[in-house]
Amino acid sequence: MEKLIITKLFCILLVILCIQDCGTVNLNTLRLTNVLYRHGDRSPVKIFKTDPNTLSSWPQGFGYLSKIGMRQQYNLGKYFRERYNGFLNESYIFSEIYINSSNVDRCLMSAYSNLAGLYYPNSDEEWNTNITWQPIPVHTIPEPLDNLISLQRACPKYDQLYHQSLKSPVVKKEEIENKGFYEFVSQKSGQSKETIETIWQVADTLLCEQRHNKTWAPWVNNTIYNKLRDLEKWGFDLLFGGRTVSKLKGGPILGQIVNNIQMKIAGQLDYKMMMYSGHDTTVAALLNAMQVYNLESPPYTATVIIELHEENNQYFIYSYYKNNTWPNTTSIHNLTLPGCDFRCPVDQFIAITKDRIPVDWEKECSINQHGQNPVEFSKVAVTIMSILGGMVLLLTMIIFICQCRQKNTKTTKYSLLEENGYQDS
Template identity: 45%
Template sequence: MQQINMTAEKDLINSYKNAVEEFTHTINSLQDSYNELLTKKDELQDNISSWSQKNMELETTIKDLTTGKDQLQNSFSSLSQKKLELESKVKDLTDGKDELLRHFDTLDQKKLELESKVTFLMDELKKAYEQAVSEEDLMNEIRNCTLMSAPGPHVILLVIRLDMEITEEERNIVTWIQNNFGEDAVNYTFILFTHADHLNGESVEDHIRQSPDLQLLINQCDGRYHSFNNINRRNTDQLYRHGDRSPIEAYPTDPHKESAWPQGFGQLSQEGMKQHYELGQFLKKRYTGFLSEHYNRHEIFIRSTDEDRTLMSAEANLAGMFPPTGSEMFHPDLKWQPIPVHTVPKDEDRLLSLPLKNICPRYDQLINKTKKTDIFVNMTEKYKDFIEMVREKTGLKEVNIEDIWKVYDTLFCEKTHNITHPGWVNQSVMETLKVLNDFSYQILFGVYKRQEKCRLQGGLLLDQINKSLSNATELNSQQKVKMIVYSAHDTTVVALQEALNVFNGLQPPYASCHLIELYHEGNG
């Protein structure tokens, strides 16, 4: 019985032991599952954090895209507006082009009408001349001319235009010369053909070969002829006045002092810059084919007086002549390139800062003697009351013929820039001031001892220009410079024109330009 109980207890213990082992195994299995769940929880947590980060990145990306979309929309709207503006400008330009074409057609018609009128007037003048001058009177004039050219003429020059049909008078001119000067006169007759540049590319020789009348004339003159061609330039010198500027000074009672002008007295205005820019464009067009298309420092030399307005005028002029293109542009938004303009200090300038007062004693003597001439004294007496009125109105201590130009200059500049004149200045006053202003330019280099004044003043510049032209004419000349430009003042222009004896007595306007050109004949 005891044995049975022990066996039963042993079995019970084993059963408990097995149950405990199973429970332990179950607990371990649950612990493993729990650990796996914790691991998965951590993984899920990591995934959630990663998704949150990605969600934030997506939200940022969406925000950036939205902003970019708005910017693109604004840019598109701006471009659309610019497109409309460009389309409007293109339409305006097209309309302007059509208007210009109609204007050109009108001008062509007027040109034809004028040419017809000129031809008619020339024919009428010729008829009137033929009627007014008899053959006997003409021969008397020829005899007088012959006596005045004693011991006699060296050559008889026949001038014939190549761009016009030869006239009956020209066909018979050699016979007329022989009848009036003798048979041998033809041996001293020379033909000068003009307007050879109007033959539309045809050479003079080819043109002559196609004209039996011209061939006959040349044969009668034993082949002696020459032709002028105004296209084949070799060299050019230019002198221009600066552009529009502010006045040099104000008179005492003038309410518009230096502060009324953006850059002060004597400075180039925007209108002056525009004037020279447009002059530069004109020169560019005129010398196309003579100068290189692009700026070449070996071909052009520019000198200016040492004044802001002349230096700036030269730069504005060059901007019109040589706008940069392609590789010449150093900045995409700037259609300009720097080109050197040379100068010397004003007190050392003997070439352009004219007249040279208080420097040349002889010139000062000539000016003093000019003041004693009848014309100067008469002008002073004639306008004495007017000059006194100007002195009182302006508050100046002294006003005379020589310096009254300063008053005119101030009033002229103010009028040009739409500044109202004081009550005492009317049209009559301005017209009288202009007469006196022009006279002040005439007495500088003319009126008395013009030639001597010119030798001392504008003659210096003319000599420089003459040397430049002479160098260009030399055989095998190494001179590369084709154009020399001088930027200076109205007095400089007057000095040169007086030296050339072509001054018209009037003050040269702003941006006026005097061209001196050297031409080369193909057969000369």
């Protein structure tokens, strides 16, 4: 009995130590932190045709940050304050933090809500006694130009690889196994044809309605809902599975973080925190590029933290994942990249992530109309040009020979005329 009690106490102690290790940070060695989080709770992006909850059920319309989401982000900002207080000044200093957001309203609003929790204005910073908030700049670019956070910049190679994955034997097998379920959902939801590519929309709508205590359509029960959510997760994994795909989607943000780290070590970066406000796709893409994705779609405010520490004149990377679950937790987990310890030397971290970061993203995203990459296309182009060059040379020689023969014929003709007494007048 005593041994059992001692064993239980030992296990509890290990859990406490793990929580402390994951939840605290040595500010004395910390030099830079990069944080990427998903926006907070939102209304559904769209609804299905037979949904009893219409547009009027959502005050701000579709895809907007809710009050719940604002509170979630505010609490996440307070968590950052607690974690980094003493590293980040309590008062906002523009040279300490840089905030970059997807140019989508819910992400921009999440960033502002987060900063309200991170920087509570003191008496010197108050500009209106009725508002305990101060404006802090959030930077963004249009979605069609953004391959870093919103991931909406066109990448034909990624599109090609994604659609190839949808035609893979594994997906075809899944579609056959769930054919009846897809047909059932299509009929009941009023959608044209549900597939693994589109089923997330129904699942996401039901999730949002559940979170906001709205009544589901009569055909939905917990069994159907859980099945939809499982398919959603599986379909979500198809978006970023594979080395090339994760490189094209998660590589740019990972490359930006690595660049931040290198600049900080070189003394070329003053900022102490680089903050990125994005989507579940952004978080999943980064985790995939880091090779630590656990096949779970990131929930609201899910956060990746990558810290740079200097210890005895050597630099190390500490990576964490704050995987918040509904309604809210403060859990944070260590992330260990394949081929490295949790306390990863910076050179090793850079070496491990190197082949997941594009050198020339636009070039690597390019394909021609036949689906070839630029290198393959250039080889074909050289071959074609060689053939065309040979044909032009041959045609030139034929024309030259014909002209010579025609000249000889003409000379012979005039010689015969002269012999018969005819002269040019």
